Every structure is written in structure tokens, then in C-alpha cells.
Amino acid sequence: MQEMLEQIKEDITKNPIILYMKGTKEKPACGFSVTSIEILKHCDVEFEVRNVLESDALRQAIKEFSDWPTLPQLYVNGEFIGGCDLMLELFQKGELQELLKKV
Amino acid sequence: MNQFLSIKEQIIKCIDDAEVHISDPRNDGKHLEAIVISKQFEGAPLIKQHRMVMSALKEQFKSSLHALILKTYTPLEWQQCKKC
Numbered sequence: 001m002q003e004m005l006e007q008i009k010e011d012i013t014k015n016p017i018i019l020y021m022k023g024t025k026e027k028p029a030c031g032f033s034v035t036s037i038e039i040l041k042h043c044d045v046e047f048e049v050r051n052v053l054e055s056d057a058l059r060q061a062i063k064e065f066s067d068w069p070t071l072p073q074l075y076v077n078g079e080f081i082g083g084c085d086l087m088l089e090l091f092q093k094g095e096l097q098e099l100l101k102k103v
Numbered sequence: 104m105n106q107f108l109s110i111k112e113q114i115i116k117c118i119d120d121a122e123v124h125i126s127d128p129r130n131d132g133k134h135l136e137a138i139v140i141s142k143q144f145e146g147a148p149l150i151k152q153h154r155m156v157m158s159a160l161k162e163q164f165k166s167s168l169h170a171l172i173l174k175t176y177t178p179l180e181w182q183q184c185k186k187c
Contacts, residue, residue, distance in 0.1 A: 032170065069157060069164035070171065082150050085172045089149060 004061035012075040016103040017047035020062045021072035025049050032084035036072045039091050045100050077103060106132055110163055117159035118143055122181075133169035140181045149175065 012018055019036055023029030028037050029051075040047050052059035052071055059071070066073055066080050074081040076099055081087065090096035107125045114123050114137075124138040137156070144152045152175040160168065176184060 032172075067158075068154075069161065070169075080150070082153060085174070086149055086153055089174075 001057070001061055001064070004057050005065050008058075008062060008065045011048075011050065012078045015048040015075075016077055017045055017100065018075045019047060019049045019072055020052055020058075020075075021049055022051070022053050024051050029053055030071075032070075033072050036074065036084045036087055039087050039096070040074075043091070043097055043100050045103070076100065106167060107135075110135070110137070110160060110168070113163065114139060114156060114159050118155055132167060134172075135168065135170070136172040136174075138174045138176070140176045140178055142178055144175055145177045 017040070019040065021028060021030075021033040021036060023033050025037060028034040037049075050058065050062075052062060062071070062073060063069055068080065068083070070083050072084055074083075074087055081090070081096075081099070087096060090099070107127075110125055111123045115121050118139070118141050120141050120143060122140040126136045128134070128136060139152075139156050143155070147155075153173055156173055156175065157164075157171075160171070164171075
């Protein structure tokens with residue numbers, strides 16, 4: 001677990017926009033992950049993803065790291081932004097786009 | 104319905120003035136939607152509002168709850184929302 005937590009810390013530091021999700025960019029594996037990908041594509045930004053279905057250890061660790069029980073999870077500039085519902089609301093208000101401009 | 108009640112109670116335990124509406128659009132008891140209205144959300148960024156609710160439901164997420172689509176409102180926002 002500790003190693004995974006360190007890995008996550010490194011990942012969110014190295015990657016300004018990173019989405020922990022189920023599935024891949026090309027094949028999101030749940031409806032909420034699909035929505036999150038669509039929102040980020042709509043914002044026209046480069047972003048990384050991590051597929052938690054590849055590793056149960058990662059799936060548990062990211063929930064522990066963020067102290068957040070659900071997926072997907074978006075990190076921008078090392079800060080936890082939220083899940084799909086938050087992303088959608090921030091996107092509709094224009095706040096997500098503003099946040100992503102600061103990357 | 105017992106599950107809804109326990110989720111409602113748990114949220115109110117932690118956010119004592121909360122008005123809570125829960126639905127189960129997929130009818131599976133695992134992917135729920137919740138609307139939570141509270142004066143305690145005033146002035147708090149959305150992420151903080153969501154964290155208040157999510158941390159109230161830690162135990163539920165360890166057992167039957169798999170996903171929760173959350174919408175939080177202050178009482179004023181809720182009034183304005185209802186008018187739309």
C-alpha cells in the first residue's frame with residue numbers, strides 16, 4: 001500500500017492533469033468514466049489516465065490517498081478536484097475550464 | 104428503502120440541518136443519487152460540500168454503496184433551482 005501511495009504522489013506531481021478511472025481513454029469501462037473523459041476532451045487539454053481495473057492495489061490505494069470512496073477521480077496540479085458529478089458541475093459553470101487553463 | 108433511510112440518517116447525523124433526497128435510478132441499490140441541502144454548505148467550495156457528505160457515508164461505501172451521484176445546495180440555491 002505504502003509503495004502505491006508513493007507512486008500516486010509521484011504521478012499526480014509529474015502529470016498536471018490525471019484521471020484515475022475504470023478503463024482506458026479509448027475504452028472507458030463505466031458510465032461515469034465515460035462522462036469524465038468526454039468532459040476533459042471537450043476542454044481540449046492533454047491529460048493522463050490511470051486504469052484502476054488493471055490493479056486492485058491501485059484501486060484501493062487511490063481511494064485511501066484521496067480519502068474519497070468512488071471513481072473516477074480527477075487531479076489537477078496535484079490537487080484532488082473531484083469525481084464525475086463535481087467535474088460536470090464545474091464544467092457547466094465554466095470553472096473547470098478556468099482551472100485547466102492554469103495548468 | 105431501509106438503505107435509503109440509513110443513508111439519510113447518516114448524512115443528517117453529520118450535517119444536522121440537512122434535507123436529503125435519495126433516488127435509485129438503476130434500481131440496483133448500488134448506484135444512488137442524492138440531493139443534499141444544508142445551510143452549512145454556505146460559503147464552502149463544492150468539493151468541501153461533497154466531502155462533508157462523502158465522509159458521512161464512509162461505512163456505507165465499505166458495504167453496499169458503490170457509487171453516489173451527489174448534488175449539494177444551500178437553501179437559497181435549492182429555492183432558485185426549484186423555480187427553474
